[in-house]
Amino acid sequence: MSTPPAGPTGQARDGSEIIHLDSAGCARMSGATVAACAEYLAQESRVGGYVAELRHGERSAALRADLARLLGPDLSTDDVTFHHSASTAFAALVDAWPLSAGGRIGVVPGEFGSNSMVLAARAARDGIELVYLPVDGDGRIDLDALDRIDLAGLGLDLVTFPHILSHRGIIQPAAEVTARATAAGVPVLLDVAQSLGHVPTVGLGAAAYVGTSRKWLRGPRGVGILAIPAGIVERLVAPSRCLHTATWDGRGLPVPLSGIAGLGIGESAMVARVGLAVAVGELVAAGPHTVSSRITAIGMSARQRLDEVAGWRVGEPLAEPSAIVTLIPPSGVDPHAVRDRLYTGAGILTSAFATARAPRDMSGPLLRVSPHIYTEPDGIEALAQALDRFTRTR
Missing domain, CATH: 3.90.1150.10 (Aspartate Aminotransferase, domain 1)
Structure with a gap:
């Protein structure tokens, strides 16, 4: 843009x-967030980036714990990791989701453009069908129409939508949709980029979440958020390999690290995570x-x-x-x-x-x-x- x-x-x-x-x-x-970033960068200058990162391990863990609480209750600190942005996090998850040729993904017409591109690419590559869920005139998922269709009968393998539309301030009935999808055995990937820190996000019940630091959480740019319960992440196939997210097997082939670590990233600006930790901490303290x-x-x-x-x-x-x-x-x-x-x-x-x-x-x-x-x-x-x-x- x-x-x-x-x-x-x-x-x-x-x-x-x-x-x-x-x-x-x-x-x-906030001023406190800016000050924390400046202090961290000064520390990097004195002792080097990797040492500074090690010294802030507790702050990083506190950030993951706070985010798990904001998206829980079925999430723990170990279920949260970071990416470059919500868009790259979404792309990594869609690529990692086990969908065979002929699979079906439930989507909404108001999906964010970048996410739509990722979904269209996966659909074209693997013969996946994108199935549009019924919405009303405001672009909100129509629960009555969804019930008439019978979600279980749609044969969906995954449902994904943004909790709040980016181009229109409509809040989707996320908890109600995820409850119906879960009952039908369909996991939901929920984009909370426009809702985390903006509206309540606890108890939505999704199988996976992606979000970002720079919007309503008021953190620095450059941090994407991935949150996935352990039982779900074990089913995913990490789309990329590097020494930060994979190891070697006995045959000389790379295999992803266990748990959500296999979906993370390597090099990143730790200063942005330090700032985000302060911003999220302020949100939690304020309520x-x-x-x-x-x-x-x-x-x-x-x-x-x-x-x-x-x-x-x-x-x-x-x-x-x-x-x-x-x-x-x-x-x-x-x-x-x-x-x-x-x-x-x-x-x-x-x-x-x-x-x-x-x-x-x-x-x-x-x-x-x-x-x-x-x-x-x-x-x-x-x-x-x-x-x-x-x-x-x-």
């Missing part, structure tokens, strides 16, 4: 140079439900204020309890151009994207607004006024 051009500085209070409304893309880190309630209240308030401003329409129900707010432009208005003007002309950061983000669900480009707990009401008001001004004077 293209990025906005350089904008003005010094416009917002609380240490930010801008009005930051792009948490669904890359949220602002995930408390943080979620504040975030979603801001999101719902933003929908109420922004709907119908200069002809823009909100793309999800006004009362949807999420903070991803999508705006459908009036006829003839380019969301990318408006995004750029908001940034350069008013110091307001938003996102815009084309239909490639979810080609089976999007009918045109959209503007996305995603506030976090650091968003003040006057930031939303400033956006509403700037949106009105720049739309009418295009």
